[in-house]
Amino acid sequence: MNDVIIIGGSFAGLAAALQLGRARRKVTVLDTGLPRNRFAGHSHGMLGHDHKPPLDILAEARRQLARYSAISLVNVRADKVSGGIDDFSVLTADGESLGARRLILSYGVADQMPDVPGFAESWGTSIVPCPYCDGFEVAGQHWGLVWSGPQSHNQVRLFHDWTDRLTVFADGHDIPPAIRADLERRNTPIVDGRITEIARHGDHNPTVKLDSGPDMAVDILFAHPRNKPAASLHEPLGLATLDTPLGIILKVDERRETSMPGIYAAGDLANPLTPPSVTLASSHGAMAGIFAQQSMLT
Ligand SMILES: Cc1cc2nc3c(=O)[nH]c(=O)nc-3n(C[C@H](O)[C@H](O)[C@H](O)COP(=O)(O)OP(=O)(O)OC[C@H]3O[C@@H](n4cnc5c(N)ncnc54)[C@H](O)[C@@H]3O)c2cc1C
The missing domain is CATH 3.50.50.60 (FAD/NAD(P)-binding domain)
Structure with missing residues (x-):
């Protein structure tokens, strides 16, 4: 059993994993490798990583996480979430069922391109x-x-x-x-x-x-095309959402916990602020990791 399964291993998810790994919690990160800014040649505004290709920043983060034996990074899609606090199950596209006490949803949003050639x-x-x-x-x-x-x-x-x-x-x-x-x-x-x-x-x-x-x-x-969550795993769970001018996001409290106990959310998926930001996604991811860990203290 994992302490935490993180769904979406980009800026928010990996930042959460780093905090949890350093707290020696067993974590599995599931990721499909499609960060929102993958179309950009360079990412700007993140301290220490300004003007770097976004995929390079993520590759370096993954290399650094390899030090932590408690963190497992898996390139697979999460297809279904069920259960409740202390006993969640995540079904992957490979047909594997993984268990965890807590979940962090950080699967981002997908920009909806208008039907305009070019x-x-x-x-x-x-x-x-x-x-x-x-x-x-x-x-x-x-x-x-x-x-x-x-x-x-x-x-x-x-x-x-x-x-x-x-x-x-x-x-x-x-x-x-x-x-x-x-x-x-x-x-x-x-x-x-x-x-x-x-x-x-x-x-x-x-x-x-x-x-x-x-x-x-x-x-x-x-331009600001509308966006929608990059996966719909939250829908069958009935998690509370917020309507923003550009799309729906998940509602979280100040500890990044969603409306369902034990499920946390971070990154663009739960960020009502504009513009979207790698820095905010990472900081909210770190918060989600820390608060998920602290919620398991005895
Ligand atoms: C064109 C463009 C340029 C940008 N430039 C900048 C910039 O210069 N500086 C800046 O600070 N911000 C920039 N941003 C914003 C930045 O991309 C986002 O704020 C940031 O990527 C959000 O990180 P995240 O971890 O929340 O989500 P994402 O980075 O979008 O990552 C979500 C991850 O979840 C994975 N995933 C989705 N569904 C599943 C599933 N079912 N199972 C497993 N994994 C799943 C995806 O493959 C992806 O890896 C830009 C955005 C765009 C669109």
Whole structure:
């Protein structure tokens, strides 16, 4: 029997495993190797790991975890979770059933690419979600923002710390007059019409094609497609969720415990803050590991 099974072995899950392994708790991490930022050439903003390929950061983390004999890293998908506190079962895609006293869910979220030719191919290079992650390298250049709802207004305010050259693409959204007036005051033009295609020229400089009006080239495009949990293991368990403007996440308390005793969650799967962040995922993962361990003290 494991003390803890961690489902999702990326930034959050491996950070949880590190704390548990150092506390000499028996841990199994199940992972399918598809972190959310795998499309990005470099990861930015994590202290000590700035401007490194994300998969390199994770590979180094896995190498470091190999010191801890209590941690077992397994490349397999978790398909089903059942049981309750002190007696959970996890069924893997290999047909194996593993037992644990506690679970940590850290299987992340999956961004849902819109049905626009060129969008998915550009994701992580010429279309990116977060200025903290990718803004510095293109500061002062001409940015585009694909409007995704009222929350996009905050992005406009945020982006001005990086550039004064911003164009908003309404993409079929009805932007209210008060917001239009504010954007005008900020010298931020709005291009109406729906985006029909993204044409790429190398890693940057996407050209946005529209159903009305001429094409428009920008140096980089920011967009916030909706996302959903990368697995649905929490659904049959009935775990409480929160609705955010971009998708559903798991609800956790201050100790990262979900609505079901003994199940903790960390990383993008349970992070209501935007933008998503490797640093936050790791810190919440470490918290989940520590609180899961402390919940087993006699
Ligand atoms: C394009 C892009 C660029 C980004 N750039 C940055 C950046 O520069 N800096 C930054 O701080 N943040 C960046 N982010 C955000 C960052 O990717 C996330 O915050 C971070 O990956 C969240 O870590 P996580 O461990 O919660 O989830 P993830 O990293 O998404 O990992 C989830 C893991 O769970 C696994 N998994 C899923 N389902 C199962 C299952 N059923 N069984 C077993 N395993 C499963 C997946 O394969 C994956 O390995 C970027 C995001 C995107 C989309």
